[in-house]
Amino acid sequence: MVLLLQAVVTTVSLLWSVRVTDAMPDPVQRELLMRQETSRQTGGRVTLTPAEQKLDAHLHRLKEQEMSAAQFLPAIHFFKAKPLIEKSSIFKLLQEMPKGAALHIHSSTLVNVEWLVKNITYRPNCYICFTWDNSVRFFFSDRQPFPRWDCFYWQLLQTLRAKIRDPTLFDNSLMQHLTLFTEDPEGAYPNQDVVWQKFEKAFIATAGLITHAPVLREYFYKGLGELLHDNIMYLELRSGLSRTYELDGTIHDKVWTVKMFQEVTKKFTEDHPDFLGARIIISVHRALGVSDVKAAVKEAIQLQKDFPDVVAGFDMVGREDSGRTLWFFREALSLPAELGVTLPYFFHAGETDDEGTAVDQNILDALLFNTTRIGHGYALAHHPLAKELSRKRNVAVELCPISNQVLKLVSDLRNHPAAVLMSEGHPMVISSDDPSMFGTTGLVYDFYQAFVGIGGLKANLGTLKELAANSIRFSSLPAHLKETGLAMWQKKWDAFIVDHS
Numbered sequence: 001m002v003l004l005l006q007a008v009v010t011t012v013s014l015l016w017s018v019r020v021t022d023a024m025p026d027p028v029q030r031e032l033l034m035r036q037e038t039s040r041q042t043g044g045r046v047t048l049t050p051a052e053q054k055l056d057a058h059l060h061r062l063k064e065q066e067m068s069a070a071q072f073l074p075a076i077h078f079f080k081a082k083p084l085i086e087k088s089s090i091f092k093l094l095q096e097m098p099k100g101a102a103l104h105i106h107s108s109t110l111v112n113v114e115w116l117v118k119n120i121t122y123r124p125n126c127y128i129c130f131t132w133d134n135s136v137r138f139f140f141s142d143r144q145p146f147p148r149w150d151c152f153y154w155q156l157l158q159t160l161r162a163k164i165r166d167p168t169l170f171d172n173s174l175m176q177h178l179t180l181f182t183e184d185p186e187g188a189y190p191n192q193d194v195v196w197q198k199f200e201k202a203f204i205a206t207a208g209l210i211t212h213a214p215v216l217r218e219y220f221y222k223g224l225g226e227l228l229h230d231n232i233m234y235l236e237l238r239s240g241l242s243r244t245y246e247l248d249g250t251i252h253d254k255v256w257t258v259k260m261f262q263e264v265t266k267k268f269t270e271d272h273p274d275f276l277g278a279r280i281i282i283s284v285h286r287a288l289g290v291s292d293v294k295a296a297v298k299e300a301i302q303l304q305k306d307f308p309d310v311v312a313g314f315d316m317v318g319r320e321d322s323g324r325t326l327w328f329f330r331e332a333l334s335l336p337a338e339l340g341v342t343l344p345y346f347f348h349a350g351e352t353d354d355e356g357t358a359v360d361q362n363i364l365d366a367l368l369f370n371t372t373r374i375g376h377g378y379a380l381a382h383h384p385l386a387k388e389l390s391r392k393r394n395v396a397v398e399l400c401p402i403s404n405q406v407l408k409l410v411s412d413l414r415n416h417p418a419a420v421l422m423s424e425g426h427p428m429v430i431s432s433d434d435p436s437m438f439g440t441t442g443l444v445y446d447f448y449q450a451f452v453g454i455g456g457l458k459a460n461l462g463t464l465k466e467l468a469a470n471s472i473r474f475s476s477l478p479a480h481l482k483e484t485g486l487a488m489w490q491k492k493w494d495a496f497i498v499d500h501s
C-alpha cells in the first residue's frame, strides 16, 4: 500500500512538473516519464531476478529480430501464420513456459479434430450422414439409426470407408467439417456472418461424436492431456452439459455429465500430480427465451450447490451480435439474488465491434450483474466507465487473440484494443476460446500473439510472468487452492528460468 501510494505521488508530481517548452526537452525527465509509463503495463511492476533479467534480455533480442523480419506474423491471418509461428524461437520458449490456467475454453472444441477423425470415427458402430447444407452428422448406434429431419440417410462409416479409394482425402474432408481451419481464410470467410455460420455448423457436426458417453469420457481426458502437454495446470471449461447417449439409446442427464467430469478430472490428477484440476462454467445459448434461461439458472444453482468443487458458475454463449443481450435476460439473471443465493457469473461480453448498439452494452451489464471475469471484452477499451469499474473490482478480461482475429473482429493483431488494456495493466488472462476450431492446442499460440503482436516490444518477461500468475489469481478456485496453485506454478516457473537463463 505504501509503495502504491509512493508510486501515485511520484506519477502525479512528475506530471505536474512536466514543462512544455519549445526548447530541448529535459532528457532526465523524459527518461523518467518513459519508465513511469512502462511501469503501468501488465507486468510493469514485476521485479525480475538476475536469472530472469538474463532471459528477458534474450527474449528482447529475439523479439526485435521478429519485428524487423519481412513478415510480421501477428499481422497475418493465423491460419497462414501458424506454420511460421511454429518456427519462431519465441514460440519455442513459450511452449516450455508454465502458463498456469486456461480459463476460457469451450468443451466442444477442447480436443484437436485430427484425433476425433483418425481415432473416434474409426470405432465400430459410428454412423455418418451428409446433410443438405453441406455438413455432416455422426451417431453411434448398435442398429441402423432412424432418419431425422436433418439426416435422412445414415451410413455405417466402416462400410463407407471400405468403398472409398483415398481414405486420407476422405478423412481430411471430414476434418474440414469440424474446424474453421483452412489454407485460404480470406477467400473462405469474407465477413463475420460467413465465418460464424461455418463456426456454428462445425459445432453441430462435432456434437454427435462427443455426446456419445464413452467418447466424452476419453475426449475430456485427452483434452486435459493436451493442456498439460502445453504446460498448463488447471482448466475452467465452459460447457452446456449436453445430454449424452449410449450405444443402446440410453440418455444420461446433466448430473451424469458433471459426475463423469469429476471422475475424469480425479483420475487425470492422480495420473498427473502436477495438474491441479478442472472446473465447469455452465453455459447456456443466448438464442433461448427468458423462461428457458430462468430454468437453466435454477438448474445451475442446484448443480453448483450439489457439486461445489466442480461447478464454478454460469455464462451465456453464442454470437453476441446476432443473439439476445444480457439485459434481455435480466429477470433470469437476477434470480439468484432474489432467491438469496450466489451463482458466480463469467459472462462473454463485448465480443463485438458494433459500437453503441444494444449488444455493445453487454459489457456494462456483465459488470452490473457482478460478473467474476469478462469473456473477451473486446469492446471494453471503448467504455471508460465499464473499464474503470472492472479495474476497481478486479474483474479480469479473458483475452483470446486468435479467436478475435479468426472471427474477424480484427485482422492485424497490433490493432487489437487489448493493447490499450495491456499498456494500462488492466486485469487480464490469456486464453484460446475454441482451440480445435482455430487449429491451435493449449495456450501457446495465443500467448505468442498477445506477447509479440499485442504487447509489442515493450511486453517483457514480467508481462508473461504476470499473465501466467493472473490465470491462477483470477480463477474461481477457493483461496487455499489458489495458494497451492500459485506455489505449484512458481516451482515450475523457477525450473523454467533455470533451464533457459
Ligand SMILES: [Zn+2]
Pocket: 104, 106, 348, 375, 433
Ligand atoms: Zn468463448
